Amino acid sequence: MDVHFKIFRFDPERDREPCYRDYVVKTEPHERILDCLNRIKWEQDGTLSYRMSCAHGVCGSDGMRINGVCGLACQKLVKDYHGDEVLLEPLPHFRILKDLVVDMEGFLEQVTAMQPYLLTSSPPPEKERLQGPADRKKVDDVIRCILCGSCTGACPAMDENPQYVGPAALVWAYRYLFDSRDEQYTERLRAADHPNAVWSCKNYFECTRVCPKGIPVTRSINLMKREIKKVFGEEGPSS
Amino acid sequence: MVFKHDVLIVGAGLAGLRAALEVTGNADVGLLSKVYPTRSHSGAAQGGIAAALGNEEPDSWEWHMFDTVKGGDYLTDQNVAEILAQDAARAVYELEHMGVPFNRTEDGRIAQRAFGGHTRDFGAAPVKRACYAADRSGRVMMDTLYFEVVKKGIRTYAEFQMLDLVIRDGQVAGVTVYELATGELHFIQARAVLLATGGFGKVYKTTSNAFASTGDGVYMAYRAGIPLEDLEFVQFHPTGIYGLGVLISEAARGEGGILRNDLGERFMERYAPTIKDLGPRDMISRAIWMEIREGRGIGGKDYVHLDLTHLGEKRLAERLSDISSFVKIYLGQDTAKDLIPIQPTCHYMMGGIPVDVDGRVLDGSHEIVTGLYAAGECSCLSLHGANRLGCNSLLDLVVFGRRAGLKMLEDLGAISWASVPQDPEAPVRERIARLKGRSGGEKAVRLRQALQEIMMAHCSVFRHEETLAQALSEIEALKEAYARVAIDNRGACFNTDLLEALELEHLLGLGEATVASALARKESRGAHSREDFPERDDENWLKHTLIRKQERGYRIFDKPVTITRFQPKPRAY
Numbered sequence: 001m002d003v004h005f006k007i008f009r010f011d012p013e014r015d016r017e018p019c020y021r022d023y024v025v026k027t028e029p030h031e032r033i034l035d036c037l038n039r040i041k042w043e044q045d046g047t048l049s050y051r052m053s054c055a056h057g058v059c060g061s062d063g064m065r066i067n068g069v070c071g072l073a074c075q076k077l078v079k080d081y082h083g084d085e086v087l088l089e090p091l092p093h094f095r096i097l098k099d100l101v102v103d104m105e106g107f108l109e110q111v112t113a114m115q116p117y118l119l120t121s122s123p124p125p126e127k128e129r130l131q132g133p134a135d136r137k138k139v140d141d142v143i144r145c146i147l148c149g150s151c152t153g154a155c156p157a158m159d160e161n162p163q164y165v166g167p168a169a170l171v172w173a174y175r176y177l178f179d180s181r182d183e184q185y186t187e188r189l190r191a192a193d194h195p196n197a198v199w200s201c202k203n204y205f206e207c208t209r210v211c212p213k214g215i216p217v218t219r220s221i222n223l224m225k226r227e228i229k230k231v232f233g234e235e236g237p238s239s
Numbered sequence: 240m241v242f243k244h245d246v247l248i249v250g251a252g253l254a255g256l257r258a259a260l261e262v263t264g265n266a267d268v269g270l271l272s273k274v275y276p277t278r279s280h281s282g283a284a285q286g287g288i289a290a291a292l293g294n295e296e297p298d299s300w301e302w303h304m305f306d307t308v309k310g311g312d313y314l315t316d317q318n319v320a321e322i323l324a325q326d327a328a329r330a331v332y333e334l335e336h337m338g339v340p341f342n343r344t345e346d347g348r349i350a351q352r353a354f355g356g357h358t359r360d361f362g363a364a365p366v367k368r369a370c371y372a373a374d375r376s377g378r379v380m381m382d383t384l385y386f387e388v389v390k391k392g393i394r395t396y397a398e399f400q401m402l403d404l405v406i407r408d409g410q411v412a413g414v415t416v417y418e419l420a421t422g423e424l425h426f427i428q429a430r431a432v433l434l435a436t437g438g439f440g441k442v443y444k445t446t447s448n449a450f451a452s453t454g455d456g457v458y459m460a461y462r463a464g465i466p467l468e469d470l471e472f473v474q475f476h477p478t479g480i481y482g483l484g485v486l487i488s489e490a491a492r493g494e495g496g497i498l499r500n501d502l503g504e505r506f507m508e509r510y511a512p513t514i515k516d517l518g519p520r521d522m523i524s525r526a527i528w529m530e531i532r533e534g535r536g537i538g539g540k541d542y543v544h545l546d547l548t549h550l551g552e553k554r555l556a557e558r559l560s561d562i563s564s565f566v567k568i569y570l571g572q573d574t575a576k577d578l579i580p581i582q583p584t585c586h587y588m589m590g591g592i593p594v595d596v597d598g599r600v601l602d603g604s605h606e607i608v609t610g611l612y613a614a615g616e617c618s619c620l621s622l623h624g625a626n627r628l629g630c631n632s633l634l635d636l637v638v639f640g641r642r643a644g645l646k647m648l649e650d651l652g653a654i655s656w657a658s659v660p661q662d663p664e665a666p667v668r669e670r671i672a673r674l675k676g677r678s679g680g681e682k683a684v685r686l687r688q689a690l691q692e693i694m695m696a697h698c699s700v701f702r703h704e705e706t707l708a709q710a711l712s713e714i715e716a717l718k719e720a721y722a723r724v725a726i727d728n729r730g731a732c733f734n735t736d737l738l739e740a741l742e743l744e745h746l747l748g749l750g751e752a753t754v755a756s757a758l759a760r761k762e763s764r765g766a767h768s769r770e771d772f773p774e775r776d777d778e779n780w781l782k783h784t785l786i787r788k789q790e791r792g793y794r795i796f797d798k799p800v801t802i803t804r805f806q807p808k809p810r811a812y
Contacts, residue, residue, distance in 0.1 A: 013730055042684035045728030046736035051274075053449040056485045057567060058378060059278040075568055098733045104275060116388040118338030127292075128335040130347030136340065137721075143340050143372065143379050147277050181338065182755075214564070219660060 003027050003036065005077055007048065008089040009099050018059075029079035033086065034062055035071075037073055042078050050100035056167075057212055060148035064091040070154040070210045091153030093166075107149050112171040114191065116176060119184040135180035142175045142220060144213035151207035151217050157200050164200035167171070167217045168205035173197070174220045177227070186231070193228045241659075244269035244394070245722060246278040246647050249401050249414060249456055251276035253377070253633065254615030254640035255435035256384040258598075261644025263391050265652055269427065269599035270393055273400040273451055273531075277383050280437050280449045281636060284377025285488035286354060287369035287576040288334070288637075290327035290631035295367040300324040303368065307631060310356040310519045311589075311624020312765035312775065313807035314469070314783070314800055319596055319622045321803065323631070323638055330637045331370050332685035340372050340385045341560070352558075353493040356519040356628040362812070365517045369630045374488050377633055377734045377752045392463075399425075400738060402667045404432070404459040404611075405660065409602070411610035412657040412805045415667045415677045417738070422731025424664040424671075431610050431647040434460060434592060435640065438616040443585035443699065444691035447479055456617045458745035460592045462751065465611075466603045466787040466796075469590035470749075470755035471767045474627055475700050478521040479584025481542040483569055487562050487581060491547055492582055494558055498527070499544045499578065501533035506543075508555075511812035518812045519720040521626040524700050525581040535578060544578035546586055551575070558744045583700055589627055589766065590756070591619040593785065598643025599650075602724065603787050603797060610654050612641040621783060625765020630696050654753055680725030683740040686717050690750050692718075698754050703770045707758040714751045752793065756784045759795045775808050 003022050005222045010018035025036045034055055041048045051061040057073045062073040067087050094102035099215060145168065152158060152166035170192065192198050198221050207217040246262050248255045272279065291298035292452040304324035304578035308315045334339060335349060342350040360368040372379045375436075388395065396416070403415035413428040438447040439454025461467050477498070482647040492498075498516055500506045509525040511518035518526075531541050547555065552575045555563050563574040572579065592613040593601045602613040615636050618700040622635055697710035721744060728736035762776035763769050782797040 011730060011732065013732055032700040040684070041736065047730065049733040049735055051278075052279050054275055054280065055450060055453045056283075056284050056483075057568070058283045058375075058561075059274070059280075059449060061274065061278050077569070101733045106273075112386070112389050115390075117383070117390050118336075124332075126332075128332055128341075128349050131343055132347045133345060136343045139340055140557075143382075144375065146282075147275075147379065147382075176338075179338070179340070196399070206357045 001027060001029065001083065003083065004085040005036065005040065005087055006020040006087045007099070009096055010096055024094050029077070031074070031078050032074050033066060033076045033078065034073040036078065051097045058146060060146035061226050063091050063148035063150045063153065065091060065153065070150040072148060072212045074152070075212050091149050093153055093155070093158045094149065097137065104149065107152060107166065107168065110165040111147065111172050114169050114173040118179065118182055120181065121183055129181050131180050139175055141173050141215050144215050145171045145204065146213060148212060150210045150212055154210045155205040156206060157202050157205045159198045160202070161196065163196045165197050166219065167201070170198060170201070170221050170224065171215060171217055173206070174224055177224065189228055189231055193232060195238040198228065199222050241270065241635060242425060243428045244429050245651055246431045246433065247271060247414065248433045248435060248804050249397065250279070250434060250437060250615070251385070252279035252281035252351050252434035252437055252615060253381055253384060253636035254383065255433065257637045257640030258435065258614060259388055259569070260384065260391065260511040260643035261641050262648055265648050267341040268393055269396060270388065270403060271396045271399050271427070273398065274456070275397050277382060277684065279381060280452055282378040282381045283447070283449065283486065284633050285374040285486060286493065287352070287371030287376045287630045287632040288331060289354065289357060289368050290331040291324065291368055291369055291630070292328055292349060292351060292370065292539050292636065294344055295351045298359065298366050298368055299389040300327065301702060302366065303327065303357070305361050305761045307622070307628060308355050308624070308805050309362065310628040311626055313624065313781065313812055314621065314764060315624030316621045316801040317803040317805060320621045320799050322596055323622055323634060327634055330634060332596045334380060334383065334637065337383050337387055339380050341370055342372055344367070352490065353517055354629045355489050355517050355523070357358060357552045357630070358514065362513070364515050369490070369493060371490065372556070374490050374559050380633060398464050401436070401455055401459065402741060404463050405663055406463045406608065407612065407657055407660065408450050409609060410657045411608065412659050415664045419733055419738070421587070422734060424667055426512050426663045428624060428639050428656065428659055430651060430656055431612060432782065433643055433647065434613040434617050435615045436617045438588040439746065440588070441496070441752065442690060442694050442746050445484040445582065445804065446585035447476055447484055453742040455742065455748045456613070457591050457759060458748050460600065460613070461788050462749060464788065465600060465608065467590060467594060467752055468593040468620055468783050468785055470786060471760050471784060472589035472625045472755045472765055473585060473661055473753065474520055474587040474589060474766050475524040476520055476586035477527055477579040477583050478545050480565065480569060481580035481582045485565055485569060485585035486584065486586065486666060487565070487579060491545060491559055491562060493544065495550055497546045499524070499528045501537050501539070501609045502535060502775065506530050508563065514812050519626055519628060522812065525585055527696045528700050542580045545581045546578050546737065547574045548576060585699070587627055587632065588616055589619070589623045589625065591617050594618045594620060596620065596638060596642065597646035599646060600664060610657065611751060612643045612647055651712050656757050670741065673736065674726055675729045677723070677725040680723040681720050683724050683726065683743050684721055685747065686724065687743050690714065690717055690746060694750055697725060698757055700759050700774035701768050701770050704758065707754055711751065712760065714747065740798065744785060755793060755795065756786050760784055781807065
């Protein structure tokens with residue numbers, strides 16, 4: 001079957017303004033949108049740029065907006081679009097570098113600012129630290145994050161507050177806040193309790209809807225809000 | 240621009256990250272990655288990491304060592320397997336201390352499950368040795384180590400691709416790298432270079448490997464005159480999703496999954512009566528193809544079924560959720576109700592750049608190349624011998640990544656800065672200019688797909704002299720055609736058209752070296768199964784293959800296997 005693609009194009013070396021270019025790809029219903037992109041680049045137009053690597057939703061390279069919905073090109077199949085035209089655009093809220101390639105640096109800085117690593121002061125035991133299955137289960141959903149940027153790209157609150165750290169950073173905040181082995185609970189909770197952190201989330205649930213790994217992102221943010229209120233009192237945003 | 244680091248690590252998968260963490264604080268280290276570090280292919284590892292912790296049932300490192308040697312069909316250098324098995328528990332506890340979210344036992348210790356080829360009492364029955372985090376063990380390990388690297392402020396060059404390894408007078412001078420965002424070439428001078436660039440599964444059509452797995456480091460070492468070891472041993476993982484090659488972890492069988500043919504038979508009972516579906520990967524991949532050849536593929540076609548329907552939704556959700564989602568997304572099926580169509584998929588290269596147990600690269604005379612180190616899949620220790628066991632790869636990465644880091648630090652005192660050639664980027668600049676200057680030539684995609692199909696047809700699970708020889712001459716023709724490759728994109732910014740054309744040279748070179756090594760070994764051992772020489776032949780072939788690039792063509796020679804505790808025996812499971 002022939003599928004029509006309309007793809008966002010912008011080359012900073014040549015273009016003043018972005019444009020959209022049309023392509024037609026011969027494909028099968030079960031093929032991935034990424035397979036179509038590859039066919040376009042390899043057979044029709046080598047000037048097209050996008051990121052990809054694992055092609056099965058583990059590495060997180062090919063986050064983009066597909067017919068208006070953020071997701072991974074390797075996880076969406078041609079048949080999901082019922083033969084309609086497929087519109088491919090870079091992730092919103094990210095600076096565009098070329099075509100579908102966006103600048104990930106700011107996004108990663110926001111994640112890194114959440115100190116996404118275990119912080120402990122007590123020396124580790126000789127063997128493993130003990131952690132019961134119930135405690136381990138608290139992080140079971142959030143450790144699926146692959147840093148693809150789909151949630152942050154999709155989040156309407158990013159338009160309302162460009163200083164918002166974004167849902168992905170909060171997933172990583174949650175990851176270590178609720179890890180029973182971590183010893184910086186209060187400090188982590190304080191960092192989350194910020195107008196540009198959990199309190200920028202207005203429960204649009206777009207992040208949850210688009211997450212390619214099925215992480216309950218909004219719910220995780222709400223659990224942090226509840227934890228903040230429980231620990232610091234009911235007054236809401238602290239600053 | 241010229242950059243300078245005491246130690247430059249090329250590749251930010253688990254081996255590179257672990258080495259970087261060892262070096263930082265004691266020497267200046269730079270970490271280079273062709274993709275964003277968190278997109279490295281270690282992240283695709285699903286099942287777990289092996290260590291005889293004995294958390295679920297009695298286990299011992301000697302059993303683990305034995306399983307590694309037997310799994311490798313006795314081609315494993317046993318001194319290396321001993322280091323791996325002995326250091327495993329320490330390595331896993333270290334990962335736990337860094338924060339890796341392993342699944343847990345009821346009493347809070349690291350949970351363990353069964354995995355292919357891992358046994359108790361030297362082969363008596365399967366043992367629970369794999370430590371895991373659901374079916375995304377590699378990804379969470381890599382995220383944990385990557386953010387440790389960030390925390391320690393290690394200088395990282397993301398989306399910089401190595402395009403040349405510069406060795407002068409037997410000593411490393413540095414590497415030429417291409418910056419994807421700008422198209423600029425840089426030379427990074429270093430006293431020690433660690434290649435941790437991964438495998439090259441992309442030489443095959445059906446593979447679990449990422450697009451980035453093009454063997455850049457392995458090929459550049461080869462081009463620079465370093466021999467490559469045991470390339471004929473290519474692991475085909477038994478359970479790739481039919482038609483796609485996407486990996487379904489061995490953990491699926493570790494948790495009780497069963498392979499079935501068209502008659503619904505549990506056919507592994509016939510091939511590995513003791514441990515059945517938990518046999519080693521080479522054996523199961525062969526068994527699947529035997530079933531298909533004898534007409535017992537599903538509906539007579541070229542696939543069989545993996546049955547997880549009896550595991551229950553709870554276990555599938557808790558321990559195999561990623562693979563359940565792959566099956567749902569790509570096949571529209573439910574692992575709790577449907578049988579999964581699977582076919583062997585190219586997964587791992589046992590061979591690579593020869594190194595000693597501290598990651599030091601060895602040249603054609605088995606001498607150390609000053610300043611050059613390798614770790615991970617790009618290296619050949621030889622730990623995995625003729626067939627790697629599942630869960631030994633993640634372990635290899637952290638055990639030998641760390642050792643390479645330690646050795647580089649130790650060696651730095653005695654390594655001076657090698658002189659840098661005048662205009663070191665020149666050879667790469669010329670290669671790029673040639674590609675960009677040509678118009679109306681061959682399309683890279685045609686040659687790449689032709690190579691992948693040749694490798695799949697003639698150098699996968701079963702091999703034969705006639706078809707290997709044919710493959711070699713076909714690849715030769717593709718190499719000639721490569722000189723005519725032209726690209727569309729002449730730009731500087733994120734020109735992946737250019738990079739894929741450059742990577743094609745690596746794939747062609749490594750495809751040829753793999754077929755040549757397979758042609759040379761006239762026996763069947765581990766993953767190398769010759770239909771014209773179906774038996775293992777210890778008398779003539781208990782030795783490692785080495786292939787070295789010559790001015791024209793290549794030279795094949797060998798070196799002995801290190802045998803310490805376990806004398807070769809017939810391999811039955």
